[in-house]
Amino acid sequence: MTHYTEDELILYHYGEAPRRDRIEEHLQACAPCATAYRDIARTLALVGDLEVPERDERYGLEMWQRIRHDLPPQDVPWFTGLMAWHRFALAGAAAMLLLASFVAGLYWPRPGAASQDAQQASNLNDLRGELHQMREMLTLSLMQQQSATERLRGVSGSAQIDQPGNQIVGALLDTLMHDSNVNVRLACIDALRRFSGQDQVRRGTIQALGESSFPLVQIALIDYMVETKDKGAADALRRLSEDSMVNEAVRGRAVWGLQQLQL
Amino acid sequence: MTAQEVPAILTRARQGDSDAFRLLVESHSRTAFRLAFRMTGNEQDAEDVVQESLLKAYRHLGRFETRADFGTWLYRIVANCAVDMIRSRQARRKHIWADPVEPSESTHASEQPGPERLAESSEVKRRVADALGGLSPLERAAFALRHYEGRSIEEICRTLNLGTSAAKQAVFRAVKKLRVELEELRTS
Numbered sequence: 001m002t003h004y005t006e007d008e009l010i011l012y013h014y015g016e017a018p019r020r021d022r023i024e025e026h027l028q029a030c031a032p033c034a035t036a037y038r039d040i041a042r043t044l045a046l047v048g049d050l051e052v053p054e055r056d057e058r059y060g061l062e063m064w065q066r067i068r069h070d071l072p073p074q075d076v077p078w079f080t081g082l083m084a085w086h087r088f089a090l091a092g093a094a095a096m097l098l099l100a101s102f103v104a105g106l107y108w109p110r111p112g113a114a115s116q117d118a119q120q121a122s123n124l125n126d127l128r129g130e131l132h133q134m135r136e137m138l139t140l141s142l143m144q145q146q147s148a149t150e151r152l153r154g155v156s157g158s159a160q161i162d163q164p165g166n167q168i169v170g171a172l173l174d175t176l177m178h179d180s181n182v183n184v185r186l187a188c189i190d191a192l193r194r195f196s197g198q199d200q201v202r203r204g205t206i207q208a209l210g211e212s213s214f215p216l217v218q219i220a221l222i223d224y225m226v227e228t229k230d231k232g233a234a235d236a237l238r239r240l241s242e243d244s245m246v247n248e249a250v251r252g253r254a255v256w257g258l259q260q261l262q263l
Numbered sequence: 264m265t266a267q268e269v270p271a272i273l274t275r276a277r278q279g280d281s282d283a284f285r286l287l288v289e290s291h292s293r294t295a296f297r298l299a300f301r302m303t304g305n306e307q308d309a310e311d312v313v314q315e316s317l318l319k320a321y322r323h324l325g326r327f328e329t330r331a332d333f334g335t336w337l338y339r340i341v342a343n344c345a346v347d348m349i350r351s352r353q354a355r356r357k358h359i360w361a362d363p364v365e366p367s368e369s370t371h372a373s374e375q376p377g378p379e380r381l382a383e384s385s386e387v388k389r390r391v392a393d394a395l396g397g398l399s400p401l402e403r404a405a406f407a408l409r410h411y412e413g414r415s416i417e418e419i420c421r422t423l424n425l426g427t428s429a430a431k432q433a434v435f436r437a438v439k440k441l442r443v444e445l446e447e448l449r450t451s
Contacts, residue, residue, distance in 0.1 A: 006439065007431070014410075016416055039442065039449065042449050043441055043442045043449060044410065046445055047394075047410065047445075049411060050300065050411060052296075055296050059296065060289030060290060060291070060292040060293065061289055063292040063314065064288045064292075067314055067317050067321075070318060071281060071284070071321050072321065073322070074279055074324055074325055075322055075325050147279055147325075149279070151279075180279065180280060180282070182281075
């Protein structure tokens with residue numbers, strides 16, 4: 001008589017052994033296999049089931065409250081890049097512009113050495129201007145994307161633009177006020193630091209401090225106000241420190257902010 | 264959240280809409296906790312696993328196909344996070360000199376005075392918890408999925424990304440180790 005192995009009996013216990021009927025018959029006729037099987041079954045009965053601590057219906061919401069401010073940027077799958085036609089269009093346009101400038105430089109009439117230098121300098125300036133515009137367009141386009149990761153790239157990309165125009169600063173302020181993603185808003189605060197001297201940025205950040213409901217963003221804005229020594233934020237900071245509906249940590253930070261600004 | 268609404272919610276969540284993701288968190292957290300607890304056997308570890316899994320799911324939502332079932336996808340993430348948690352817990356214990364194995368609150372009865380049977384039951388639970396604690400992370404995970412969750416070997420393979428033979432062997436080794444560890448209890 002061929003006996004069943006321990007592995008086969010474990011599978012049988014969990015209902016995963018092939019030819020179950022045969023094993024059943026065998027267990028009735030074979031004492032050693034029946035003993036081995038009883039032993040396995042007793043062990044697994046001892047292990048039994050774990051009493052899982054109860055979690056009520058509010059648990060999902062509690063879990064959300066715990067993670068909502070820690071949501072990481074989403075990974076972008078590789079094929080998204082292929083589908084982002086606008087990036088390719090902009091890159092293509094920039095490449096065409098470079099090529100056209102190069103070809104134009106080769107065939108440009110050369111009346112004299114001095115005027116040739118002036119012409120080259122002028123062409124170079126035009127080219128720089130075009131590239132600057134392209135970069136701004138790309139940044140603005142990224143900031144309007146649906147993916148938070150793309151928007152984050154747009155906001156970070158703004159730091160690479162020398163002397164960005166009002167459009168970029170406006171887009172950063174708009175994103176700071178309305179973006180659904182906390183990380184994007186936080187990146188905006190960092191990006192706006194170099195424009196902290198501008199009136200529209202001062203007004204915009206103070207308004208964002210009053211309107212934001214994300215504690216992390218509120219705290220980052222308070223730190224920003226202290227860092228830029230913006231005494232115009234006094235009212236907004238006082239309102240926050242006195243509002244009982246505001247997160248306790250934010251209220252505490254607002255008090256700290258007022259002290260730092262000696263208001 | 265109805266079944267008809269799920270695809271639209273998933274699409275929004277994939278686009279970074281945190282409100283849409285909140286709905287998914289609210290509807291799947293309890294199931295995730297149950298699995299995490301059964302795999303780790305510890306309430307605090309299970310909480311950490313759920314939290315870590317949800318953050319991981321959010322980060323990788325772009326890889327998730329909206330036609331697939333989000334619950335199944337999340338289940339796999341939770342199971343694998345639980346394996347990592349057990350692994351790191353065991354590594355921590357190895358590195359702490361003379362660190363006694365702390366019985367988990369959930370698996371150990373309180374020391375309230377009670378009938379003899381209660382005390383016996385408490386002792387059994389402690390011994391079972393210790394025996395489970397002696398399994399390797401993979402054995403523990405495969406065993407929990409098979410024994411507590413009632414998952415087939417094929418489902419265990421898919422969940423833990425294992426071959427059929429590896430999944431079976433992990434369950435077999437787990438049961439064999441438990442038989443040895445619990446022999447005294449079984450015969451008493």
